[in-house]
Amino acid sequence: MSPLGGDIAHLLAGSMVLVSFMLLYQDRMSALINVFALHAYVLACSVAWQAYLQGAPHLYITALIALLFKGVIIPGALRRIIVRLDIHRTIEQALSVGPTMLFGIALVGLSIMVMLPVTQSQGAFVREDLAFALSVVLLGFLMMVTRRNAVSQVIGFMSLENGLVLAATGARGMPLVVEITVGFSVLIAFIVIGIFLFRIRERFDTVDLQALDLSRGEST
Amino acid sequence: MIWFEGPGHLSRLAVYGVGLLLALAVLGFYSARRPLGCRLIYAGCTLTCAALAAVALLALLGGGGTHSVQLPIGLPQTRTLLGLDPLSAAFALIINLDAAIVSGFAIGYGSHAPEPRRVLPYYPAFIAAMNLVLLAQDAYAFLVGWELMSVTSWALVVSEHGSAENRRAAHIYLVMATGGAFALLLAFGLLAGPAGQYTFEAIRSATARGFGPIVLVLALIGAGSKAGLVPLHAWLPLAHPAAPSHVSALMSGLMTKVAIYAFIRLVFDLAGPPAWWWSVPVLVIAGITTLLGVLYALMEHDLKRLLAYHTVENIGIIFIGLGLALAFNADGLKVAAALALSAAIFHAFNHSLFKSLLFMGAGAVQGGSGERDMERLGGLIQRMPVTAIAFLTGCLAISALPPFNGFVSEWLTFQAILLSPQLPHWLPRLVIPAVGATLACAAALAAACFVKAFGMTFLGRPRSRAAETAGETDGWSRAAMLLLALLCLLAGILPGFVIDVLSPLTHLLVGARLAPQAAQPWLRIVPIDPARSAYDGALVFGMILVAAGATAFVVRRIAARALRRAAPWDCGFPDASPATQYTATSFAQPIRRVFGSVTFRARERIVMAAPGDSTASELRVELHDTVWEVFYAPVIRFVERSAERLNRLQSLTIRKYLTVVFVALIALLIIVGAWR
C-alpha cells in the first residue's frame, strides 16, 4: 500500500465521521436527507478505494450497492415519504445541538480509547480506521437516541449500518455474501420501518414517537 | 541566641518581618480609633511587606538550599522550623509584593472604613499568617499559620456584619475552612507516619510510604477548598466580596495563592514521586473549574462578586498548569514539566497582580459612587478617569490579551499543552486537548466577561443618581492602582525576567529548569526551542504602539481636523433615557442562552401586566446554581434533619445526660477493646 493510498483511505474514513457529525447538526428534514445521501457517497468512495487498494473486485459491488441503495433509492424514498406524510420540516431534538455535539466528541474519544489498545499489532491507519468505523456506529446510535422524529431515527439507523460496512471493508476478507445479506437486511428493515411509519401516521396523525409512548400510557 | 547566627540570615529577616506584622496587629487594636493611626498601621504594613518581598527576591536569586530558623516554641520534639526555600521564596515574593501595594491602597481607602476597629487589627495579622504558612518548614507551623490565616480572614469577612448576606457568607466560609483544614491535617498526619516526623525535611527523606494518592485527594480537598476548585468553591464568591475591598484584594489575589502553594508543597514536594494518572483528576477538575468559574462570573451583575467568581476561573487555569506539570513529571519529561510549572506559577503571580488591581478598582467605584451593582452604574470613565485607566488595564490583562501579563502565562500553558503528545499514556493525551479547548473557551469568555464589567461600569450613560454624582478616589488609592497596572504591563512585556526568577523553584520541584531567558535576543522568551515557539512581548507592544501612533499621525496630517459633538446617532432613534442602554443582564443574555441553558438551567420569563393594569411588564431571569443544588443542598438538608432529631437531647434530666455519657464511654471502651 503506498503511503498516499493509505492517506486517502484514512481521509475517506475520517470524512465518514465528519459527515456523521453533519448529520447530528442538521435541523431541517430535507437537509438531513441530503447529508445522509452524502454519507452514502462517501461510504461508496471509501469502499471503492478499499477495493482498489486491496485488489478485491467484490468490494466494488458493495460500493455500488451503497451508492445505489443508500445514496439514491433510500433518500429518494424518504423524500417521497416526507411529502406524502406531510411531515414537519424541522426536526425535534430531545437534546439540543451543542450538548449532542459534545457527547459525540466524547464518543469518538471513547471509540479511539477502546480500539487502540485492542489492535496494537495492526498498523496505525488500520487501528484508526476501525476507531472511525466504531465512531460512525456510535454517532448513528446517538442520533437515534437524541431525535424524536421517526424519519431521523431511520436515518440514524442507516448511518449506523454504514459504519458497520466501513468496519467490514477495512477489516479485509468479509465475504461478498455477508455484504449482500447485510445490504438486503437493511433494505428490508427500511421497508418495514416505512410501513410502520405509515401505520403510526394513520393512527396518531403524527410521526413523533412521543405519541406512541402516550398511547402506552407513558407520558414523558 | 541560636537565631542570630548561622547561614540562614534571609530566613531570619523574614521571621522578623512576620513578627513586625504581628506587632502591627497588636498596635492596630489601639490606634484604630483615629484616621492617622489607621494610616500609620497601613503604611507600616506597606513598608514591612516591601521589605519581606525584597528578602524573598534575594532568597530566590540566591537559589540555594534551605537554611531554616528554629524557634524555641511549638511541639516539644520538633520546635518550629521557619525558612525560605525557593518554593516558599517565590510565593513570599508574590504575596508580599502585592500586599505592599494593596496596603498602600489601604492608606487612602481603609482610613474611611465605617468601623476600622473591626478591620485594622486583623489586617496585618492576616498578612502575617499568610507569610507564616509560606515560611513554615514543618507541618505544625504550617497548620498553625493556615488556621491563623482562616480565622483572621474570617474576622475580616464579618467586619461588615450589618447585612444578613455577609453573615451567611462568613458562616459558610467558616464551615468550609474547617473542613479544608481538617483535610490538610489528615494529609500531614499520613505523611508524618507513626514516628511523627513533622518536619518537611524528614517527610521528604522518608520515601515510598504509598500514601501518595490519598495525599493527592486530601490536598485537592484541603488546598482546593481554600483556592476555590469546583465544587468546593461555594464559599468563595460569597466571602471574598463581603470583606472591605482592600481585604477582598488580599483574599482573592493572595490567599488563593497560599492555597496553591499548599497544593504544590504537598503534591510536588512531599507526596513522593507521582504516578502517571495523578494528573488526570487534577486536569479534569481544573478544566471544569475554569469553564464554570467564568460562566458564573458572566451571570453576575454585582461587580465584586463577578470578580470573585472570576478568581475561580483563574484558579482553574493555574491548576491546569499544575496538572500538566504532574503529567510530564510523572513520565520523566523534566523540561516540559518545568515549563508547565513555570506557566502555573507565572499565572499565579499575574493573577495576584490583576485581581488585586480589579478589586481595588471595584473598591474605588464603591467608594466613589456607593454602588457595586453594575445595573446601577455606568459612565464612570468621565468622573473617575484614573480609576478607569487602571481598571481597563486590569481587564485587558485578566482577559489574557497581549501585550499584558495574563497573556504570557496562558501562552506558556498552551505551549505546555502542545508538548503533551510526547506523553506515553493514552488517557492524559485524550484529556489534555479537551482541557486545552476548555482553556481557550474560558479565555474568550473571560474577555466577554470583562467587556461587560468595564463597559457596564465605566462606559455608557449613568444608570442611577449615584453613578451620576460619583467622584474620583483619593491619591494613595490611585497611585496604588496605577502602580499595579504598570506592573501588569511590565510583566507582560518583560516576561523573561519573571521566568528566570522562577527557575530555582522548578529546579527544586521537577529537577529541571528552562533555558535562561535573559540570554535570548530582543527580550524574547523561548520556552523550549526557538524553532518551536517564541514570544517577544516588548516587540509586540512596540509594534502596536508604532502602528497606532503612525496611523494617528498620518490620519491627522491628511484628514480634516474638524470634530463635531452631536447627539448620538443610534440609527436615527436616539433615546435620552439611560434605561434604553444594554445592561449587564441583557449583555450576557446571548451567552446565557447558549451556555447557561444547560449549565444553570437559565430560563427567561416575561411577566405581562393584566389588561388594563398600568404596571410595567417584567422579564424575569431564573438561574439555578447547579453545583450548590447537587453538592451542598443535600448535605444541608441532612444536617438540618439530623439536628432536628438530636434536638430532643437538649432537654433531658441530668440523670439521662449521665446515662448518655456513660453509654458513650462504654461504647468507646468496647471499640478500643475490640481493636486490639
Added chain:
Amino acid sequence: MRLGWLTQLTQAVLVLALAPLLSGVTRKIRARLLRRQGPPVLQPFRDLMKLIRKEAVVADNASWLFRAAPYLIFGTTWAAAALVPTFATGLPLSASADIIVIVALLGTARFLLALAGLDVGTSFGGIGSSREVLFASLAEPAMLMAVFTLSSFAGSTELSSISAYMQTAAVGINISLALALVALIIVSVAENGRIPVDNPATHLELTMVHEAMVLEYSGRHLAVIELAAALKLLLYLSLIACVFTPWGTAIAGAGLPHYAIGLAAYVVKLAALGFLLVLFETAIAKMRVFRVPEFLGIALMLGLLGTILLFVSKVPR
C-alpha cells in the same frame, strides 16, 4: 539581515495596500455573480479617502476611549497582519510572535471594538457588542484548536515554520488537517462578519453585529475602523493561503526573483480564496443569530476532534 527587515517593511505596507483592494475585488465578484454591475474595484480606496476628509461627528457623551479605540484597533490588527507570512516566510518579526499571539492580538482588537460599541450607551452598540463577544467565545477556541492541530503537525507554533513544513512532502493527506481547514474556514467566515453569520452590506438593525458596534463612528474614525476590518479579512485569507497552499512562498533570504514569484503566487492565491469566499456567500442565506453559535460550535468540535485524533495517533518520541 537588512534585506530581511526591508522585506518585513514591504510586507507591512503590502498588506495595507492589498486589503482595500481585496474587499473591492470581492465586492465586484459578488456583484457579477448576482448579475449586477457592481462598484469599481478601487471603490474602497475612494470610500476611505472620502471618509478621511469628512469631519468626524462624535456623540456628546463619548469618552476618550471612543476616540482612541479606532487607532488602537487598527494598530493591533495591522501588527497581526504584518506577522502572517504572505509572499515570504522567515521574516525577522515572525520569530517574535507565533500564531497564538496573532489570534490573541485579534482578540485585543475585538475587546477594544466591543468596548467602543458600549461607550456611547446606545441600544444598538449594546446589541453589537454582546453578540460579538458571544461569537468570539466560540470562534476563538475553534481557531486555537485548529492552531493546535497545525502546530502539532509541524512541531512549532510559528507560522513560518508551519508553512515551511507544509511545503515538504512529509505531510501527506490527513484527516486532522482537513478538519482543521474546515474549522479555520468557518472561523474566518464568522470573524469577518461574512454572510451566513453577519452581512457586511446590511443596515437592517436586528441582523447586524459589526455594523452595530461601529454605528456611532464617522469620518476618519470610521475610515480607520473599516481599513482594520479589511485588513482582518486579508489576514485570515493569508493565513489559510500560507498554511494550506504554501506553494511558491519564498524562503527567507532567497533573493529577489524568488520574492517576485512568491508575490505573484500570493496574489493569485488571495484572488482564488476571495473568489471561493464570495461563491460560498452567494450560495447561502444568512442565519438566525442563535444558529450562529451552533455553526461555530461545529468549528470548535471539528478543531477539537482533529486535535484529539492527532494527539492520540502520534507516536511518542
